[in-house]
Structures are given as structure tokens and as C-alpha cells.
Amino acid sequence: xxxxxxxxxxxxxxxxxxxxxTEAERSPFMGELLRGRMARxxxxxxxxxxxxxxxxxxxxxxxxxxxxxxxxxxLPGLARTxxxxxxxxxxxxxxxxxxxxxxxxxxxxxxxxxxxIAESDPALLLAHxxxxxxxxxxxxQLLERIVANSMQLPPGEGTAFYGFGDAAHTAALKLAFRAxxxxxxxxxxxxAAVVAEAVRAFRLHRQLFDELAAAYLVVQG
Ligand code: HEM
Numbered sequence: 441x442x443x444x445x446x447x448x449x450x451x452x453x454x455x456x457x458x459x460x461x462t463e464a465e466r467s468p469f470m471g472e473l474l475r476g477r478m479a480r481x482x483x484x485x486x487x488x489x490x491x492x493x494x495x496x497x498x499x500x501x502x503x504x505x506x507x508x509x510x511x512x513x514x515l516p517g518l519a520r521t522x523x524x525x526x527x528x529x530x531x532x533x534x535x536x537x538x539x540x541x542x543x544x545x546x547x548x549x550x551x552x553x554x555x556x557i558a559e560s561d562p563a564l565l566l567a568h569x570x571x572x573x574x575x576x577x578x579x580x581q582l583l584e585r586i587v588a589n590s591m592q593l594p595p596g597e598g599t600a601f602y603g604f605g606d607a608a609h610t611a612a613l614k615l616a617f618r619a620x621x622x623x624x625x626x627x628x629x630x631x632a633a634v635v636a637e638a639v640r641a642f643r644l645h646r647q648l649f650d651e652l653a654a655a656y657l658v659v660q661g
């Protein structure tokens with residue numbers, strides 16, 4: 441008898457985006473951030489573009505909150521849009537970032553894609569919830585102190601984006617998100633579609649980081 445081996449959606453997402461994750465992490469823009477060398481202007485550029493992405497993602501997730509693929513991972517405390525806005529107001533100094541900080545083409549394409557799938561295939565929003573929230577709950581946690589130090593932010597100001605409560609609560613949210621992924625029932629073709637959407641999300645992030653590097657970082661050599 442033939443035995444069919446199926447891989448869970450969580451496992452597929454992790455393994456099939458691993459190389460792209462490494463590339464994103466090692467991109468010049470993220471490298472500058474991780475090394476604690478980033479100035480305020482490029483960082484505001486990053487947050488402003490992430491704000492646009494979350495401001496499209498979160499209402500779309502809320503609109504489809506009853507969809508089984510979304511309901512499983514839409515946990516209280518994940519939403520980031522208002523926190524990004526607070527950080528932008530604090531670091532930029534006022535609310536004018538909306539008008540004066542450019543939206544990069546990759547962020548515009550990202551927003552268009554989110555609006556598109558929210559209409560045509562809302563289950564794919566799950567891929568974007570995975571890429572953003574599990575990323576924020578993982579590597580994002582390393583960034584809080586680095587950002588506060590390199591931008592010399594007053595304690596408790598400008599890093600709300602990274603906050604999910606204390607370490608135990610953050611770890612519990614990450615576990616609950618993964619458990620939610622595990623509860624979603626999908627056939628192999630649908631799993632493949634969600635994984636392909638996560639790959640697309642990582643590629644758009646990489647493109648965004650490259651555009652931000654070109655706009656804000658001084659090229660050495
Ligand atoms: C700034 C550089 C980054 C660092 C240092 C970093 C670091 C990490 C670490 C340590 C983990 C935990 C791995 C585990 O629990 O097994 C992780 C997971 C993750 N990161 Fe990142 N990351 C970075 C950037 C990103 C970016 C830009 C994205 C999204 C575009 C992202 C998305 C994810 C996702 C989705 C996971 C969960 C993987 C899984 O277990 O399924 N990360 N990251």
C-alpha cells in the first residue's frame with residue numbers, strides 16, 4: 441500500500457522560506473539595522489513602509505476574521521498598525537511622516553497585493569500574517585534594544601512596535617500562533633498556494649529593503 445507523507449503547513453512555511461529568510465536577514469539594510477548603525481532617517485523610512493503594509497493587512501484580516509484560515513491565527517494582541525504609528529510620531533517628531541516620507545514601490549506593490557487577495561482569495565492573507573507576526577514575535581524581539589540604543593531613544597519611546605508584553609507572554613503568543621497554524625485544515629494544493637504567497641511576501645520584503653538601502657544608505661567604496 442502506498443503511504444502518502446504530508447508535511448504540515450507550519451513546517452512547509454518554515455522550510456520553504458528558510459533561504460529567503462536568511463537573504464532578508466543578511467540584506468544590507470537589515471545588516472545595518474542589526475549592527476546598530478542605523479540612523480533615524482532610514483529607520484523612519486522602514487517604519488513608514490511597514491505601517492502602510494500593516495494598515496492594509498490588518499483591516500483585511502479583520503474583515504475576514506471568520507474565515508477558518510484566518511480565525512485560527514488572529515490572536516488578540518497581534519495588531520501592529522497603531523503601535524507603528526506611535527513609534528513614527530515619536531521618532532519622526534510629529535505626524536508629518538505620512539506626507540514627507542516616501543512609500544517605496546515594493547510597499548505599494550505589497551499593499552496592492554493585499555487588497556487584491558482580500559477580494560479574490562482571503563485564505564492567502566494567512567501567509568502574510570505568518571510572515572509578519574511570526575517574524576515580529578521571533579527576530580523582531582532582538583531588534584528592540586538595538587533600535588533603542590542606535591537611535592538613542594528615551595526609555596520606553598519609539599519601540600512599541602516590538603512589544604507583545606513580557607517575554608513569557610511573547611513566547612506564549614508565538615506558541616499559540618503556531619498551534620493555530622496547526623489547526624487549519626487544508627489540502628495539499630491549498631497549502632502550496634499559501635506557501636507560494638509567503639514566498640512572494642518575503643521577496644517583496646527583500647525588494648523593499650533594497651529600495652530603502654538605495655534611498656537612504658550611503659554606498660561604500
Ligand atoms: C532583522 C533581521 C532578522 C533577524 C535577526 C531574524 C531572526 C529570526 C529568528 C531568530 C527567528 C526564530 C527562528 C525559530 O524560532 O526557529 C526568526 C523567525 C522568523 N522570522 Fe526572522 N529575522 C529577521 C528578519 C526577518 C524578516 C525581515 C522577516 C519577514 C519578512 C522575518 C520573518 C520570520 C518568520 C516568519 C519567522 C518564523 C519562522 C518559522 O518558525 O516558521 N524575519 N527570525
